[in-house]
Amino acid sequence: MPPLISPAAIEVFTHVITRGPVPRVEIARATGLSFAAVTKAIAPLIEAGYVREHGSARVKAGTAGRPVNPLSVVDDAGLLAGIKINPGELIGVITGLTAEVRREARADLTADDPATVIDAIRTMITELTAGLDHDRLLGLGVAVSGDVDGRAGVVRESVRLGWRDLPLAARLREVAGIPVVVENDVRALTLAEHWFGVGLDTTSFAIITIGTGIGCGLHLNGDVVEGAFGVAGEIGHLPLGDPDLTCSCGRRACLETVASSAAILTSIRNDADHPELTWTEALRRAHQGDPAAVAAFARAGSAIGRAMATVVNLVGPEVIQVVGEGVADFDLYEDRMRAAFHDHVFGAAERCRIGTRSHSFTDWARGAAVALLRSVVRNGTRTK
Numbered sequence: 001m002p003p004l005i006s007p008a009a010i011e012v013f014t015h016v017i018t019r020g021p022v023p024r025v026e027i028a029r030a031t032g033l034s035f036a037a038v039t040k041a042i043a044p045l046i047e048a049g050y051v052r053e054h055g056s057a058r059v060k061a062g063t064a065g066r067p068v069n070p071l072s073v074v075d076d077a078g079l080l081a082g083i084k085i086n087p088g089e090l091i092g093v094i095t096g097l098t099a100e101v102r103r104e105a106r107a108d109l110t111a112d113d114p115a116t117v118i119d120a121i122r123t124m125i126t127e128l129t130a131g132l133d134h135d136r137l138l139g140l141g142v143a144v145s146g147d148v149d150g151r152a153g154v155v156r157e158s159v160r161l162g163w164r165d166l167p168l169a170a171r172l173r174e175v176a177g178i179p180v181v182v183e184n185d186v187r188a189l190t191l192a193e194h195w196f197g198v199g200l201d202t203t204s205f206a207i208i209t210i211g212t213g214i215g216c217g218l219h220l221n222g223d224v225v226e227g228a229f230g231v232a233g234e235i236g237h238l239p240l241g242d243p244d245l246t247c248s249c250g251r252r253a254c255l256e257t258v259a260s261s262a263a264i265l266t267s268i269r270n271d272a273d274h275p276e277l278t279w280t281e282a283l284r285r286a287h288q289g290d291p292a293a294v295a296a297f298a299r300a301g302s303a304i305g306r307a308m309a310t311v312v313n314l315v316g317p318e319v320i321q322v323v324g325e326g327v328a329d330f331d332l333y334e335d336r337m338r339a340a341f342h343d344h345v346f347g348a349a350e351r352c353r354i355g356t357r358s359h360s361f362t363d364w365a366r367g368a369a370v371a372l373l374r375s376v377v378r379n380g381t382r383t384k
């Protein structure tokens with residue numbers, strides 16, 4: 001990656017990555033930079049092969065000699081690896097500079113201890129990059145659930161993986177020999193939405209993830225909210241759940257005690273007195289109108305709706321995008337979720353639009369790749 005050096009160059013490159021093909025004049029208008037500043041910023045990127053100019057007619061009549069051809073990023077000029085770590089499983093992707101997934105992989109983990117996981121990541125990177133030009137690999141982004149210090153690359157606590165104070169980025173850099181960025185999984189997804197999803201049309205949005213965990217990523221005033229201590233948007237642990245139930249985090253009454261997929265399954269199992277009942281069977285029962293299964297999803301939907309109203313009342317985003325594996329069965333949550341949201345949202349904040357986006361198992365890994373991409377672009381060079 002060429003060093004971008006100036007904030008203007010970073011801004012221009014970001015604009016081309018996320019909105020290309022786009023002519024210089026439009027970049028100037030959107031960024032507030034002068035046409036000359038845009039041209040100056042983009043020249044070394046064209047020369048280094050990261051940005052291409054479309055068409056052959058360089059000058060259009062009436063534009064005072066200014067080139068009007070749109071610019072776009074050369075997608076495979078840089079390749080990014082992204083991996084999501086789940087308990088017992090790794091999901092990986094290779095993307096180009098515009099975050100299009102080019103390759104994907106999934107692997108079972110024999111154990112979740114750091115040494116086993118790091119070794120499995122190294123193997124997955126080798127497999128994912130086989131036959132590719134390694135000089136173009138800009139590094140690896142890793143997404144982990146829990147309390148993650150993205151700047152230091154340290155997993156401070158991941159309850160699901162049983163990790164505490166793990167310097168994961170440093171350990172991976174040692175074995176993989178490439179730059180590594182580690183990020184909280186929901187924040188990584190939010191970074192991807194900012195550059196390549198809902199963030200293209202709004203200046204403030206929240207991502208709410210439903211499924212194994214309930215999370216929230218916030219994008220406000222031009223940037224993703226990180227929190228003074230690296231924690232923000234942990235709506236899964238708002239006290240909106242059942243006060244009699246203990247959350248996986250050890251606290252009582254968290255939203256996840258009623259709204260995570262595990263909590264929904266436990267509720268349906270208990271009611272059916274069937275401890276082995278599978279998630280697939282739980283979904284089947286709910287879709288067929290089994291009262292206990294329907295009630296479990298309704299309870300989850302209500303709680304998530306209250307959490308959404310809480311987010312909107314606090315920070316007032318323009319849009320909430322619901323994502324995550326739970327979206328596949330959104331019909332089971334949706335009515336109660338929207339009803340609870342409208343019951344609790346305050347005043348004009350009710351105008352906040354709620355949308356959903358279909359979920360693919362590679363989305364989390366792609367988010368990790370985008371976290372790396374942003375780090376590479378913003379630091380102006382490789383993140384070592």
Ligand SMILES: [Zn+2]
Nearest residue numbers: 237247249254
């Ligand atoms: Zn909790």
